[in-house]
Amino acid sequence: MKLDFSIPRRxxxxxxxRIGLGILRNYITETNTTIYENPxxxxxxxxxxxxxxxxxxxxxxxxxxxLRWTRPHAVITMEDNNITFxxxxxxxxxxxxxxxxxxxxxxxxxxxxxxxxxxxxxxxxEGYDADIIATxxxxxxxxxxxxxxxxxARLIEVGHLMNNALTLASTSDTNRRLVYISxxxxxxxxxxxxxxxxxxxxxxxxVGLTARQYYNIEAVAARACAVMAxxxxxxxxxxxxxxxxxxxxxxxxxxxxxxxxxxxxxxTYQASSYESIRPDDIIVNVDSTLGYELFARGLRVVFxxxxxxxxxxxxxxEHRFGYxxxxxxxxxxxxxxxxxxxxxxxxxxxxxxxxxEWSTLTRNxxxxxxxxxxxxxxxxxxxxxxxxxxxxxxxxxxxLIPRN
Numbered sequence: 001m002k003l004d005f006s007i008p009r010r011x012x013x014x015x016x017x018r019i020g021l022g023i024l025r026n027y028i029t030e031t032n033t034t035i036y037e038n039p040x041x042x043x044x045x046x047x048x049x050x051x052x053x054x055x056x057x058x059x060x061x062x063x064x065x066x067l068r069w070t071r072p073h074a075v076i077t078m079e080d081n082n083i084t085f086x087x088x089x090x091x092x093x094x095x096x097x098x099x100x101x102x103x104x105x106x107x108x109x110x111x112x113x114x115x116x117x118x119x120x121x122x123x124x125x126e127g128y129d130a131d132i133i134a135t136x137x138x139x140x141x142x143x144x145x146x147x148x149x150x151x152x153a154r155l156i157e158v159g160h161l162m163n164n165a166l167t168l169a170s171t172s173d174t175n176r177r178l179v180y181i182s183x184x185x186x187x188x189x190x191x192x193x194x195x196x197x198x199x200x201x202x203x204x205x206x207v208g209l210t211a212r213q214y215y216n217i218e219a220v221a222a223r224a225c226a227v228m229a230x231x232x233x234x235x236x237x238x239x240x241x242x243x244x245x246x247x248x249x250x251x252x253x254x255x256x257x258x259x260x261x262x263x264x265x266x267x268t269y270q271a272s273s274y275e276s277i278r279p280d281d282i283i284v285n286v287d288s289t290l291g292y293e294l295f296a297r298g299l300r301v302v303f304x305x306x307x308x309x310x311x312x313x314x315x316x317x318e319h320r321f322g323y324x325x326x327x328x329x330x331x332x333x334x335x336x337x338x339x340x341x342x343x344x345x346x347x348x349x350x351x352x353x354x355x356x357e358w359s360t361l362t363r364n365x366x367x368x369x370x371x372x373x374x375x376x377x378x379x380x381x382x383x384x385x386x387x388x389x390x391x392x393x394x395x396x397x398x399x400l401i402p403r404n
Contacts, residue, residue: 020078
């Protein structure tokens, strides 16, 4: 934890958290701003003193003291799954608040007796809310409609700001590739987790899962894809979620792809995953937000949405493709089973159909699940509506893209 001794000042806009700060600042041009950070990361001593004078020692009390110092016109966040953000409306009802969805949301939790969705449902009755929730599309809107059933929030479907702000790589290389999107966790610089097999890392309802169970699908799906890529003479690429210095991801796939040809592409900076993709790639996704974003663009993305099947909990359905808007366990380009036969089936679809056939086959689900808005015109329009100065629609300025 770092200590901050600066005296808080009144501001026009608060950025709640640092996640997504680069992409937000690509559009927002307000100069009288500040950043709220979790006090366990950065503690402002003046805000903490005001909190203590209130007789409370909770993050809610700290955030309340922070808002009373800063008195912002608006608060914006890309930490849309942070319950404290929604307390803004309970603390300062006239403050405008915008939550920008930053990932697919579900009932993941670190405790068996609570999760974000149910906590938000309960606290919504106590005034926790937002003015605007900018969702990724129909899938995100459905989640927040349920989570904030008593809300006055306006749900707008804008897509993912990063996806909307970037262009895909242009290359003269015409070789089609088979690309697997990794969702491997951060195991630090050493790349070793001594509790990989034993510690429960999350709960889905009352079911607790270890890292080995939860990430087993990464090994199963990647190997099946690498085998099929070799058969079709396609280069096979693992698109990493982690930067180069987090060696655990590379080591994991090297172990499970032994004796098979493959290439690893680490996540060097926040736009690198998008810019590594070529328009003619065949992309394999389990349940990563990135896969849905590329699918929304019309790319050939197949979904091996079998994380729970590979974890030996097929009865848990919320990790399935498009659930709950799509209830079929399998379709032409998606499956909920981790068998080689099923993985080969969906890959065969993507390999064999024409561009026109793929577009027709996926159109309805693409439009229903995720939105794509090149340049973020819809997001900028909402900023205008609540009086936040912005550049208007544009792509992501290179110097504002952070490194990982």
